[in-house]
Amino acid sequence: MKEKRDFLRFFDSEDYEKEVPESDEQKKIPPPPFERPYPEDASLIDLVSPEDFKIGKTPFLKLINSRKSRRKYTEESLTLEELSFLLWCTQGLRRALKSGRGVLRTVPSSGAKSPFETYLVINRVEGLEPGLYRYISFSHKLLFIKPIEDAEKTIGELSYNQNFVGKAPVIFYWTAVPYRTEWRYTVLSHKFIAIDLGLICQNLYMACEAINLGTVAIGYYEQNKVDKLFELDAKDEFVVLLAPVGKYPQEKKLTEFFENPKAKAKLEDLKKLVGLYAKDDSKLEFIIKEDQLYAKMGDYMEPFVPYNEAEFAGEYIKGARFILSSKGVVEKVIILTSGDDLVEFLPQKKE
Numbered sequence: 001m002k003e004k005r006d007f008l009r010f011f012d013s014e015d016y017e018k019e020v021p022e023s024d025e026q027k028k029i030p031p032p033p034f035e036r037p038y039p040e041d042a043s044l045i046d047l048v049s050p051e052d053f054k055i056g057k058t059p060f061l062k063l064i065n066s067r068k069s070r071r072k073y074t075e076e077s078l079t080l081e082e083l084s085f086l087l088w089c090t091q092g093l094r095r096a097l098k099s100g101r102g103v104l105r106t107v108p109s110s111g112a113k114s115p116f117e118t119y120l121v122i123n124r125v126e127g128l129e130p131g132l133y134r135y136i137s138f139s140h141k142l143l144f145i146k147p148i149e150d151a152e153k154t155i156g157e158l159s160y161n162q163n164f165v166g167k168a169p170v171i172f173y174w175t176a177v178p179y180r181t182e183w184r185y186t187v188l189s190h191k192f193i194a195i196d197l198g199l200i201c202q203n204l205y206m207a208c209e210a211i212n213l214g215t216v217a218i219g220y221y222e223q224n225k226v227d228k229l230f231e232l233d234a235k236d237e238f239v240v241l242l243a244p245v246g247k248y249p250q251e252k253k254l255t256e257f258f259e260n261p262k263a264k265a266k267l268e269d270l271k272k273l274v275g276l277y278a279k280d281d282s283k284l285e286f287i288i289k290e291d292q293l294y295a296k297m298g299d300y301m302e303p304f305v306p307y308n309e310a311e312f313a314g315e316y317i318k319g320a321r322f323i324l325s326s327k328g329v330v331e332k333v334i335i336l337t338s339g340d341d342l343v344e345f346l347p348q349k350k351e
């Protein structure tokens with residue numbers, strides 16, 4: 001694992017020549033294209049032009065203060081203007097360099113090489129057929145690639161079963177085309193590419209926040225299976241990150257979830273709650289450590305802050321309410337998830 005850290009490091013100037021080979025640029029090999037070519041007869045779909053955007057005027061500090069990962073989306077479709085805005089903010093093309101050696105975009109990129117393509121799985125955008133698309137930034141248009149069968153389920157499965165991903169109206173997928181950067185930066189490229197990618201993704205977060213949409217970066221996905229679905233060669237171009245986007249529902253306030261008045265929870269109250277609980281295949285255990293109640297799910301464990309003897313706030317689990325019998329035995333636990341869903345867990349016997 002530790003040798004992989006070297007990927008993040010740079011070189012001292014005296015080592016540079018030893019470590020960094022001659023580049024294709026230095027060998028006078030012409031630069032690669034900065035957009036993946038597409039069939040000449042392809043019919044491209046118009047997007048809303050940046051000069052015509054009426055959205056996205058939210059003050060900057062408000063965006064900074066409200067940004068967070070959002071994983072729950074409503075059934076609402078995105079408008080074509082919203083999608084155009086997000087594409088422009090993440091990979092909009094200002095101009096190609098006159099030298100032909102790079103492109104200037106709304107996001108920075110090492111050496112202006114922009115080693116990415118943007119693919120979209122569209123489930124619900126007004127006026128567009130669902131399916132797989134690619135952003136053609138040179139003309140700010142969309143290229144339809146193909147329909148995706150049962151997209152909601154397929155995309156959820158291909159995201160390590162993070163099913164909320166497939167439910168979003170649009171899922172952004174960025175592919176890397178490493179040679180665009182390698183052409184100049186050879187072995188230095190891969191750190192730069194990773195940084196460039198983060199900048200794009202952060203622009204997506206901020207652009208979403210500016211127009212009341214939610215997103216989350218998704219680093220867990222089935223690499224080979226997604227590359228195959230997108231018909232990528234997986235060597236010169238492959239998926240590197242994705243991000244579902246959608247309108248998000250109003251968040252539930254914790255005070256609405258809590259039903260009992262605020263009170264101090266004593267250690268003897270907490271002890272009654274200790275045990276193993278289950279909902280289908282999901283198991284949840286409550287334990288006490290250093291006089292504090294903890295929720296444990298597999299390897300993950302988080303402390304719970306008491307609101308009263310039977311109601312608690314967490315982070316991953318936003319809230320937990322223990323329903324006690326008249327004898328003070330737990331009958332069930334109602335969980336308020338980070339996505340504002342209510343899930344009931346029943347007590348289990350410990351194996």
Ligand SMILES: Cc1cc2nc3c(=O)[nH]c(=O)nc-3n(C[C@H](O)[C@H](O)[C@H](O)COP(=O)(O)O)c2cc1C
Binds near residue numbers: 220
């Ligand atoms: C590169 C990267 C990969 C991520 N992968 C996932 C993921 O697969 N699933 C997920 O739910 N969140 C994922 N996240 C979101 C983080 O969990 C989230 O940013 C973090 O918990 C901080 O929360 P915040 O974004 O709300 O501030 C990822 C974030 C980044 C930057």
